[in-house]
Amino acid sequence: MIDMLFKVFIEPFLFMVEAPDLLIQTLWEGLVSGVLYALIALGFVLIFKASGVFNFAQGIMVVFAALILVGLYEKGVPAFLALILAALAMLVLAMVVERVVLRPLVNQPDIILFMATFGLTYFLIGFGELIFGGSPREMITDQLFLPQGTTEIDAFGGSIRFQHLDIAAAIIASIMIGLLAVFFSKTRIGRALRAVADSHKAALSVGISLNQIWVIVWFAAGIVALVAGIMWGARSGVSFSLQIIALKALPVLILGGFTSIPGAIIGGLIIGIGEKIGEFYWGPLVGGGVETWLAYVIALLFLLYRPQGLFGEKIIERI
Amino acid sequence: MSFRKLGLGLAAATMLAGMALPAFAQDSVYVPLFTYRTGPFAGSGTPIADGMHDYLRMLNERDGGIGGVKLVLEECETGYDTKKGVECYEAVKGKNPVVVNPWSTGITLPLIPRASVDKIPILSMAYGLSASARGDIFPWVFNPPATYWDGMSMLIKYIGEKEGGLDKLKGKKIGFLHLDASFGKEPIPLLQELSKELGFEVALYPVAAQDMQNQSSQWLSARRDRPDYMIMWGWGSMNGAAVKEAVRSGYPIDKFYSVWWPGEDDARAGGAGAKGFKMLNWHAVGANFPAIQDIQKHVVDKGLSKAPKDKVGELLYNRGIYNSLLIAEGIAQAQKLTGKKVVTGEDVRRGMENIKLDPARLKALGLEGFTDQLVLSCADHNGHRAAFMQEWDGTKWVKISNPIEPMTDRVKGQLDAAAKDYAEKNAGWPKRSEACDKAS
Numbered sequence: 001m002i003d004m005l006f007k008v009f010i011e012p013f014l015f016m017v018e019a020p021d022l023l024i025q026t027l028w029e030g031l032v033s034g035v036l037y038a039l040i041a042l043g044f045v046l047i048f049k050a051s052g053v054f055n056f057a058q059g060i061m062v063v064f065a066a067l068i069l070v071g072l073y074e075k076g077v078p079a080f081l082a083l084i085l086a087a088l089a090m091l092v093l094a095m096v097v098e099r100v101v102l103r104p105l106v107n108q109p110d111i112i113l114f115m116a117t118f119g120l121t122y123f124l125i126g127f128g129e130l131i132f133g134g135s136p137r138e139m140i141t142d143q144l145f146l147p148q149g150t151t152e153i154d155a156f157g158g159s160i161r162f163q164h165l166d167i168a169a170a171i172i173a174s175i176m177i178g179l180l181a182v183f184f185s186k187t188r189i190g191r192a193l194r195a196v197a198d199s200h201k202a203a204l205s206v207g208i209s210l211n212q213i214w215v216i217v218w219f220a221a222g223i224v225a226l227v228a229g230i231m232w233g234a235r236s237g238v239s240f241s242l243q244i245i246a247l248k249a250l251p252v253l254i255l256g257g258f259t260s261i262p263g264a265i266i267g268g269l270i271i272g273i274g275e276k277i278g279e280f281y282w283g284p285l286v287g288g289g290v291e292t293w294l295a296y297v298i299a300l301l302f303l304l305y306r307p308q309g310l311f312g313e314k315i316i317e318r319i
Numbered sequence: 320m321s322f323r324k325l326g327l328g329l330a331a332a333t334m335l336a337g338m339a340l341p342a343f344a345q346d347s348v349y350v351p352l353f354t355y356r357t358g359p360f361a362g363s364g365t366p367i368a369d370g371m372h373d374y375l376r377m378l379n380e381r382d383g384g385i386g387g388v389k390l391v392l393e394e395c396e397t398g399y400d401t402k403k404g405v406e407c408y409e410a411v412k413g414k415n416p417v418v419v420n421p422w423s424t425g426i427t428l429p430l431i432p433r434a435s436v437d438k439i440p441i442l443s444m445a446y447g448l449s450a451s452a453r454g455d456i457f458p459w460v461f462n463p464p465a466t467y468w469d470g471m472s473m474l475i476k477y478i479g480e481k482e483g484g485l486d487k488l489k490g491k492k493i494g495f496l497h498l499d500a501s502f503g504k505e506p507i508p509l510l511q512e513l514s515k516e517l518g519f520e521v522a523l524y525p526v527a528a529q530d531m532q533n534q535s536s537q538w539l540s541a542r543r544d545r546p547d548y549m550i551m552w553g554w555g556s557m558n559g560a561a562v563k564e565a566v567r568s569g570y571p572i573d574k575f576y577s578v579w580w581p582g583e584d585d586a587r588a589g590g591a592g593a594k595g596f597k598m599l600n601w602h603a604v605g606a607n608f609p610a611i612q613d614i615q616k617h618v619v620d621k622g623l624s625k626a627p628k629d630k631v632g633e634l635l636y637n638r639g640i641y642n643s644l645l646i647a648e649g650i651a652q653a654q655k656l657t658g659k660k661v662v663t664g665e666d667v668r669r670g671m672e673n674i675k676l677d678p679a680r681l682k683a684l685g686l687e688g689f690t691d692q693l694v695l696s697c698a699d700h701n702g703h704r705a706a707f708m709q710e711w712d713g714t715k716w717v718k719i720s721n722p723i724e725p726m727t728d729r730v731k732g733q734l735d736a737a738a739k740d741y742a743e744k745n746a747g748w749p750k751r752s753e754a755c756d757k758a759s
Binding site (some may be wrong): 019029125135136150232235236247249275279283289 | 525528534560
């Protein structure tokens with residue numbers, strides 16, 4: 001019993017002190033994962049804020065956007081033109097979703113819209129596999145001038161490895177998150193977005209075009225998906241299993257709240273770093289593989305104290 | 320519509336179906352192919368599906384089938400999902416399939432008890448339950464040419480030889496990176512037994528299916544544990560991501576070994592840093608065999624294949640060919656044994672117990688030198704054949720070893736015990752009642 005307590009409460013911390021290089025490496029890996037989780041979570045938050053819908057299709061949008069980019073390049077389209085065309089494809093997707101899925105379902109219960117995004121997910125999986133096939137592809141990292149290579153720093157009696165791609169991913173994702181945060185909090189469209197989130201009917205009554213807002217928001221979520229697809233794809237290849245990684249954004253949303261952009265960022269970092277630290281220092285006690293569920297445990301622990309999430313809006317129902 | 324018209328319609332439909340069914344049953348042999356061209360495992364599943372389909376289709380196009388009987392090929396998409404795989408089985412079993420290839424250990428396990436009831440042989444080629452190699456206990460299951468336990472023993476033997484002998488493994492640490500599913504866990508009991516016996520330490524690194532492309536934690540842990548060697552039991556997008564992560568994390572790639580499932584795309588994913596990555600294999604890579612050239616001529620060039628031309632002859636494509644070679648041989652042997660042209664699942668089970676793929680037979684099939692010989696029997700449904708080590712040179716696989724025999728002395732006892740244990744734990748497991756043919 002004492003041995004177990006030692007292994008749980010003392011040994012991991014001793015190891016952190018003994019090997020600070022590994023602690024820094026773990027924190028760095030967690031940070032990179034966290035920023036990427038935050039980026040994916042942001043796609044969910046944008047759509048949830050605009051329509052009150054949890055967009056289950058956000059994961060497959062990541063894969064779809066990345067596959068369009070790689071697929072166009074493989075057809076001979078220059079890399080940066082392919083990037084622009086992939087972004088335009090996400091705009092077309094946003095317009096089609098608004099016209100075919102959202103508009104006919106205005107004012108329907110949220111669960112109906114949620115189920116519609118389920119349908120959209122399976123349609124995009126099938127459509128994507130029909131066009132691109134199921135085989136994994138390599139992201140066009142060099143062609144997009146994303147840096148490769150590693151910088152190894154000797155420190156604390158060991159070494160810390162920084163992948164240049166990870167550094168770029170963290171910087172690009174941070175810029176992206178910053179731009180979106182400013183755009184949706186400081187601009188007229190951002191205010192319109194918040195109005196739509198509060199009430200579709202009230203927003204319509206003051207002249208806000210619901211359809212336009214939805215297209216803008218789905219397009220923004222599509223761009224977020226494209227950037228996330230490029231970064232994850234560059235790290236580990238582009239395949240349909242990337243859509244499962246996108247579901248890692250779920251605990252981030254539970255933690256950060258479904259309506260908060262800062263929540264998505266902070267939540268992403270907490271989950272990313274928390275799961276890496278948990279797996280690395282406490283995983284061996286139970287044979288490893290704790291990362292999969294640890295993110296949810298972290299989110300649920302936070303929920304005990306803040307049911308609305310870290311930055312979510314506190315809902316007060318009058319009775 | 321009146322009930323009378325409805326009744327007449329149903330009667331007519333029944334008659335038509337009744338007329339069609341015997342025509343299907345009399346003139347052809349039904350071979351369902353469980354495949355996955357979609358989902359996270361499609362990267363491995365697609366080339367195998369192409370190879371399996373194209374070889375059998377080539378026999379149809381070139382020879383009119385096997386023994387003058389056309390093969391009816393039908394793919395069922397499982398997505399590597401056990402539930403969907405069992406649904407596929409239920410969907411095809413009424414069509415008199417002569418053999419079922421689950422192409423997933425997870426799907427194979429629930430089908431094992433059904434096979435003897437439905438009289439449908441299960442071919443789980445080099446995957447599935449290792450203990451099912453025992454034909455006396457599992458008469459309806461075949462897993463040639465080597466079990467996962469054989470594969471693990473070959474890897475340990477090869478690593479031991481690199482160290483200067485198995486005794487030199489004492490005090491070493493071997494990391495085991497595996498898919499956290501039935502498939503990935505299958506060799507763990509043997510690995511742990513070997514670790515006790517030979518004195519090396521094992522560090523397990525499970526990878527959940529949802530984290531196949533997010534393995535930084537596992538490789539960070541490997542950096543902490545500093546295993547002397549890493550062995551991988553991966554599938555689908557896990558393999559390519561693992562090679563990438565190994566390179567990223569700075570793990571010495573020449574100490575990174577895999578069982579026989581990565582393909583060229585997986586190794587390519589690691590870029591130049593993947594040079595030196597090693598894996599087991601038991602058949603040739605390339606298209607320079609008369610049978611594969613016939614596939615190109617009769618199937619690929621005619622647009623009857625889903626495979627891109629440049630993928631014909633790649634490792635996993637050829638793995639699919641090997642799988643279909645076993646199916647075809649099982650059917651051919653069944654025809655020979657029974658004298659029937661249109662054989663059943665029961666006949667093909669007998670046929671598979673009489674497979675004898677010696678060099679002369681391989682030459683006759685246009686596959687001379689494609690693989691080592693394989694002889695199956697009533698008692699041995701596996702063959703426990705040797706594999707060889709191959710290394711990625713940056714652009715292609717290069718064979719770097721002589722045949723590595725499995726450590727039969729260490730594996731057999733455990734395999735026998737596991738087979739008996741399976742039969743005891745599954746109450747009412749039937750004793751073999753199927754007679755053995757003289758030749759087998």
